[in-house]
Amino acid sequence: MGVTISDIAKRAKVSSTTVSRVLNDSGYVKEETRLKVMKAIKEMNYTPSAIARSLSKSETNTIGVIVPDITNSYFGEIIKGISEIAEHNNLNIVLFNTDNSLEKELKAMKSAKEQRIEGIIMTPGFGEGRFNSDYVKIINNLNIPIVLVSADIKFINLNGVFVDNIKGGFDATNLLIKEGHTKIGILTGLLSSDPVIDRLAGYKKALQENNIEVLEEYIFNGEFKFSKSFEITKEILKMKNPPTALVVCSNMMTMGVVRALTESNKKIPQDLSIIGFDKLQYLDMVGLNITYIEDSPIKLGQSSMEMLCNIINDKSKHSIRRITIAPKIICKGSEKKNRQNV
Amino acid sequence: MGVTISDIAKRAKVSSTTVSRVLNDSGYVKEETRLKVMKAIKEMNYTPSAIARSLSKSETNTIGVIVPDITNSYFGEIIKGISEIAEHNNLNIVLFNTDNSLEKELKAMKSAKEQRIEGIIMTPGFGEGRFNSDYVKIINNLNIPIVLVSADIKFINLNGVFVDNIKGGFDATNLLIKEGHTKIGILTGLLSSDPVIDRLAGYKKALQENNIEVLEEYIFNGEFKFSKSFEITKEILKMKNPPTALVVCSNMMTMGVVRALTESNKKIPQDLSIIGFDKLQYLDMVGLNITYIEDSPIKLGQSSMEMLCNIINDKSKHSIRRITIAPKIICKGSEKKNRQNV
Numbered sequence: 001m002g003v004t005i006s007d008i009a010k011r012a013k014v015s016s017t018t019v020s021r022v023l024n025d026s027g028y029v030k031e032e033t034r035l036k037v038m039k040a041i042k043e044m045n046y047t048p049s050a051i052a053r054s055l056s057k058s059e060t061n062t063i064g065v066i067v068p069d070i071t072n073s074y075f076g077e078i079i080k081g082i083s084e085i086a087e088h089n090n091l092n093i094v095l096f097n098t099d100n101s102l103e104k105e106l107k108a109m110k111s112a113k114e115q116r117i118e119g120i121i122m123t124p125g126f127g128e129g130r131f132n133s134d135y136v137k138i139i140n141n142l143n144i145p146i147v148l149v150s151a152d153i154k155f156i157n158l159n160g161v162f163v164d165n166i167k168g169g170f171d172a173t174n175l176l177i178k179e180g181h182t183k184i185g186i187l188t189g190l191l192s193s194d195p196v197i198d199r200l201a202g203y204k205k206a207l208q209e210n211n212i213e214v215l216e217e218y219i220f221n222g223e224f225k226f227s228k229s230f231e232i233t234k235e236i237l238k239m240k241n242p243p244t245a246l247v248v249c250s251n252m253m254t255m256g257v258v259r260a261l262t263e264s265n266k267k268i269p270q271d272l273s274i275i276g277f278d279k280l281q282y283l284d285m286v287g288l289n290i291t292y293i294e295d296s297p298i299k300l301g302q303s304s305m306e307m308l309c310n311i312i313n314d315k316s317k318h319s320i321r322r323i324t325i326a327p328k329i330i331c332k333g334s335e336k337k338n339r340q341n342v
Numbered sequence: 343m344g345v346t347i348s349d350i351a352k353r354a355k356v357s358s359t360t361v362s363r364v365l366n367d368s369g370y371v372k373e374e375t376r377l378k379v380m381k382a383i384k385e386m387n388y389t390p391s392a393i394a395r396s397l398s399k400s401e402t403n404t405i406g407v408i409v410p411d412i413t414n415s416y417f418g419e420i421i422k423g424i425s426e427i428a429e430h431n432n433l434n435i436v437l438f439n440t441d442n443s444l445e446k447e448l449k450a451m452k453s454a455k456e457q458r459i460e461g462i463i464m465t466p467g468f469g470e471g472r473f474n475s476d477y478v479k480i481i482n483n484l485n486i487p488i489v490l491v492s493a494d495i496k497f498i499n500l501n502g503v504f505v506d507n508i509k510g511g512f513d514a515t516n517l518l519i520k521e522g523h524t525k526i527g528i529l530t531g532l533l534s535s536d537p538v539i540d541r542l543a544g545y546k547k548a549l550q551e552n553n554i555e556v557l558e559e560y561i562f563n564g565e566f567k568f569s570k571s572f573e574i575t576k577e578i579l580k581m582k583n584p585p586t587a588l589v590v591c592s593n594m595m596t597m598g599v600v601r602a603l604t605e606s607n608k609k610i611p612q613d614l615s616i617i618g619f620d621k622l623q624y625l626d627m628v629g630l631n632i633t634y635i636e637d638s639p640i641k642l643g644q645s646s647m648e649m650l651c652n653i654i655n656d657k658s659k660h661s662i663r664r665i666t667i668a669p670k671i672i673c674k675g676s677e678k679k680n681r682q683n684v
Contacts, residue, residue: 062436062457070421071640076413083412083439087446092453094404095437097425104429111434115404226627255627262629281623285568285597286630287604298413 012040062092063308064112066105066122070097074278074297075123078149081301082121089309091118100125109142119145119308121301126152126193145311147321149304150295152194159311159321161304165195168293168327169202169247172275175291175329176245177210180337181273184212185243187232187253189224199249199277218243222253229256236272237264244337245273251280251292258288274334289332300325345388354382404434405650406454408447408464412439416620416639417465420491423643424463431651433460442467451484461487461650463643468494468535487653489663491646492637494536501653501663503646507537510635510669511544511589514617517633517671518587519552522679523615526554527585529574529595531566541591541619560585564595571598578614579606586679587615593622596632600625616676631674642667 005023009016014033021029022037029037040046065082067075079095086093094117096108105125112120120142136156139146148160169186176184186203189196204214220236222229229248233256236242248254254276261268268274268288276292283290307321347365351358356375363371364379371379382388407424409417421437428435436459438450447467454462462484481488481500490502511528518526528545531538546556562578564571571590575598578584590596596618603610610616610630618634625632649663 065437070425071415071418073413073415073418076411076415076418079412079437080439080441083437092457093437095407095421095425095435097422099422115434255624258628282597283624283628286600286625286628288628 008037008040008044008046011044012036060116060118061090062094062115062117063305064094064096064108064115064117064120064122066096066098066108066112066120068098068100068105068123068125070095073281074295077297078123078301078304081298081303082305083301084298085302085305085309089305091309098125106138109138113142113144117144119147119312121147121149121304121308123150124148124153145308147304147308147311150297150300157320159307160323161300161307162322162324163195163295163300164324164326165198166202166205168277169199169249170206171202171327171329172199172247172277172293173203173206174210175331175335176247176273176275176337177206177212179245179273179335181245182212183218183241183243184245184247185218185220185236186247186249187220187222187229187257188249189222189253191221193224196249199247203247222249222256224250224252226252226256226259229253230260233257233260233272234264237261237266243272245269245275245335248274248276251276251278254280254290254292258283258290268334269336273337275329279330284332289334291332291335292330293327294330295327296325345386350379350382350386350388353386354378402458402460403432404436404457404459405647406436406438406450406457406459406462406464408438408440408450408454408462410440410442410447410465410467412437415623416637419639420465420643420646423640423645424647425643426640427644427647427651431647433651440467448480451480455484455486459486461489461654463489463491463646463650465492466490466495487650489646489650489653492639492642499662501649502665503642503649504664504666505537505637505642506666506668507540508544508547510619511541511591512548513544513669513671514541514589514619514635515545515548516552517673517677518589518615518617518679519548519554521587521615521677523587524554525560525583525585526587526589527560527562527578528589528591529562529564529571529599530591531564531595533563535566538591541589545589564591564598566592566594568594568598568601571595572602575599575602575614576606579603579608585614587611587617587677590616590618593618593620593634596622596634600630600632610676611678615679617671621672626674631676633674633677634672635669636672637669638667 005019006016009019014037018029018033019037022034065079069075083093094115098104098108102125139158146159148158150163151160173184186200188200191197207214220232222232246257248257257274261272266272274290276290279292279294280290303323303325347361348358351361356379360371360375361379364376405428407421411417425435436457440446440450444467488500490500492505493502515526528542530542533539549556562574564574588599590599599616603614608614616632618632620634621636622632622634645665645667
């Protein structure tokens with residue numbers, strides 16, 4: 001890569017130590033000498049090596065970001081949030097995409113450590129039985145500041161920025177109640193998933209606070225799947241006493257519900273009101289306006305990067321930092337109650 | 343960051359040079375001595391510093407990836423392709439998101455150079471008058487291997503992996519002709535965009551090869567906008583002699599066409615056949631099956647990373663490397679010709 005400090009030193013007729021002092025702005029250098037060095041640097045088109053700097057200061061100004069699926073725009077938005085704050089703090093981002101593989105996740109953490117990265121922001125992959133004590137031990141042994149973002153786990157004693165899914169479930173259900181619905185169902189995913197458990201808890205809480213009975217027959221398990229939700233919706237349409245509104249716990253499942261309704265010539269919200277979770281790109285453009293609860297992934301990314309900066313700057317790493325961010329409701333009309341049915 | 347090579351040397355009672363030799367697997371070290379050093383490394387929980395290694399070998403094993411919009415899953419897929427190949431070659435990725443800002447793009451390149459990154463893969467942002475000679479000069483002066491991927495520019499003399507948009511426009515039009523259409527329109531974007539110019543050229547070529555006259559009144563400029571395409575489609579429906587099929591040059595414009603047709607109670611493909619460009623997530627799930635031409639961004643990412651590896655390994659950087667990848671057609675049925683109209 002060409003020019004070195006000693007090349008500069010020769011040209012400026014000073015010692016390498018003097019050049020280093022000028023580059024690092026440390027130690028005493030006569031102004032005249034400084035100008036000579038700067039001139040040589042300019043003439044030789046020298047770019048100070050960040051690596052050399054990082055060795056001398058033992059700082060790399062680089063953090064690692066580990067995500068399970070870079071093709072999912074949800075993580076793209078998290079990274080956008082992270083990089084906004086990283087830029088303000090002159091930090092570079094080394095990116096690791098794990099394809100939801102535990103092996104790649106552990107390899108990424110090891111590689112980050114080898115690169116002397118200053119900290120890690122990570123969304124762990126999902127999967128049952130993954131977050132055991134071995135996993136936590138590995139993370140703790142890394143001895144690098146680490147912040148989880150939008151992780152599906154809460155029980156682990158790690159720094160992190162989490163989503164308030166109880167509030168998400170509560171707000172969705174509460175909005176339907178305010179619209180006049182009393183027969184409200186919920187389409188959950190796998191009940192081993194923390195977000196689902198929390199959304200269901202929020203749903204129940206809203207019903208109970210409004211003195212509406214929680215009915216087991218209104219709680220459906222769509223397993224996070226399009227096909228399963230499609231089938232369940234077809235069954236709901238056949239029920240004697242069907243719910244008039246449905247809280248749907250993922251965007252794939254919302255698609256299944258929408259498809260089943262349109263195929264049966266049923267209208268939203270006239271025949272069934274819906275509130276989904278997560279943005280559904282493009283749907284409103286073709287006239288399907290589905291109200292949804294959104295995580296604000298950009299904000300999650302920003303908060304996680306701010307947290308990591310605080311941890312890096314505050315060298316006392318004893319306390320665990322945790323933030324929970326409330327999701328937002330984006331109203332599009334699908335939550336309305338059909339006035340004729342009131 | 344704790345343990346250094348000299349700490350290891352003290353504990354193993356050998357010289358630092360010997361420890362370095364063991365770590366880098368270079369020079370002669372007695373097996374007995376090697377085992378002593380390894381034992382000390384293990385006991386002291388030492389992770390060799392990639393930075394120290396990179397300085398000694400003057401290789402960082404890191405490449406830079408610069409994209410204009412990380413929240414767009416198209417770029418997420420490109421990065422997925424890049425990271426697959428990077429992983430096989432033990433390369434790390436430093437990510438820069440430019441928000442389509444020229445200033446941030448230039449800053450990212452400068453930062454990549456400072457990090458002594460071994461090469462850059464970049465999708466430049468878009469915008470008129472951006473790719474002038476100053477821009478090319480800056481890139482050339484970087485003196486780092488650089489590969490453009492899916493860039494909207496072809497005239498610049500830089501390495502790159504490009505999309506064959508002429509073939510895309512040709513294939514879309516040709517498929518409609520094979521379906522029996524003779525009255526085929528095209529909805530273009532801004533005519534300053536290279537992909538649009540190429541798609542339009544492919545469209546004209548297919549018509550001419552099939553002895554179908556190119557009619558100016560069948561060439562519409564949707565300006566890449568949802569609203570503009572919506573209006574144009576409404577106008578098309580009012581035409582005396584409307585096209586029976588439409589090639590639509592971006593996914594946003596496809597949404598505008600679909601919305602205008604559904605709002606007017608027109609059916610696809612019975613009332614108008616459509617072939618779009620770029621994937622439209624979720625649409626088929628709600629029963630709107632739009633045929634489209636796809637870039638294969640994962641493949642673009644893989645090819646660009648393979649090209650960069652070749653350039654880095656082959657130090658003779660004199661020849662410019664360029665690959666053009668053909669897009670694929672994903673058939674969903676919207677291209678069919680309504681048999682009643684034949």
